[in-house]
Amino acid sequence: MDLRIQRAVYANLCTRPNAVESGPFVLGLDHGTDSPHINYATPAPGAEITAADVADLVTAFAGRPPRLEYVTSCAPGLEKLLFDAGFAVEARNEYLTCTPASLVAQPVPVGFELFVPETDGEIAGVIGVQNEAFGSPGDAGPADIDRQRHVSQRGGVFVAARTTDGRYAGGGGTVVPSDGICEIGGIAVGVAHRGRGLAGAITAGIAGRLFEAGIEVAWLEAGGDDSWRVYERVGFRPAGQRLYIAKY
CATH class of the missing domain: 3.40.630.30 (Gcn5-related N-acetyltransferase (GNAT))
Structure with a gap:
């Protein structure tokens, strides 16, 4: 692997x-x-x-x-x-990796719905929630929207959550798939909407769409114990080690 x-x-x-x-x-x-x-x-x-x-x-x-x-x-x-x-x-x-056999579907919490952002406004709105959730609040610019469209046009998946009254609540996406494998990343939920199961629903929604498209393995990295537990519930299992290294 x-x-x-x-x-x-x-x-x-x-x-x-x-x-x-x-x-x-x-x-x-x-x-x-x-x-x-x-x-x-x-x-x-x-x-x-x-x-x-x-x-x-x-x-x-x-x-x-x-x-x-x-x-x-x-x-x-x-x-x-x-x-x-x-x-x-x-x-x-x-x-961690997940396959169609290990994926565990997750319910979408009451009061929310999952959707695929399509318009520039929807893409920008979801990226804004992601930025805030990751501690870098700021609006999405044209380059951010173009980057997401570039990935989606090449088989990547972008899934978001919003409240039933239309407020953006979270989202996540993938890179461009390659050789039956695809990385999932950017799973984020706005502070006001955490603790309800949205992260798991978004992750499972992304993985499910990948598998429906013929991807064999989805993989990701957990940013901490909380996200680790979420991904394990979805069906992801530890598989190997990666190194992040830089010269500043």
Whole structure:
């Protein structure tokens, strides 16, 4: 599974609007945002990597903080090379996977409904809730809307929740699927609507749509114990380790 996940991550970054290949790495650059969580690199699984490759990678970031995310088992010698180049670990996360057989449907709480944002206003409204939930309040701009449309047009899924009187309550989405695998991310619920089961309903709704489209494996990472419990209820199970590492 590690190899399939890393291949999918590499392929996904290649779909970024301004992706750059640097030796055994791909940088998933997007000039529409400075977010390091969008602009990062990953190695080709199993590639031979040298200190010179790492130096070239730093240069390829062209002034942006160099940052990588990858499945550790797919590049076992890379971490030391990055340490030697002045990188520091941000996090070591365990990723979880779900299949059609393990998915557990979750009820949508009373007073809410799930929907697929389609208009610019709907997309912007849901992204605004996500931004606030993740501690970065702010309206979605044209680049944010274009980024979401780019993913949706290539098979990605975007699902949101709103109250029955039309207030946006939460949402989440995926990257562009690759080789039967797709990452789910950005699961967020507004503060006023937490504790009612919305996160689980949104996650299950996204995974269900992926599986209906023929995706074999959905995967994600939990941001803490609470989200871990939510994802386990939906049917996600621990499967491997990923490293987040950067040089600021």
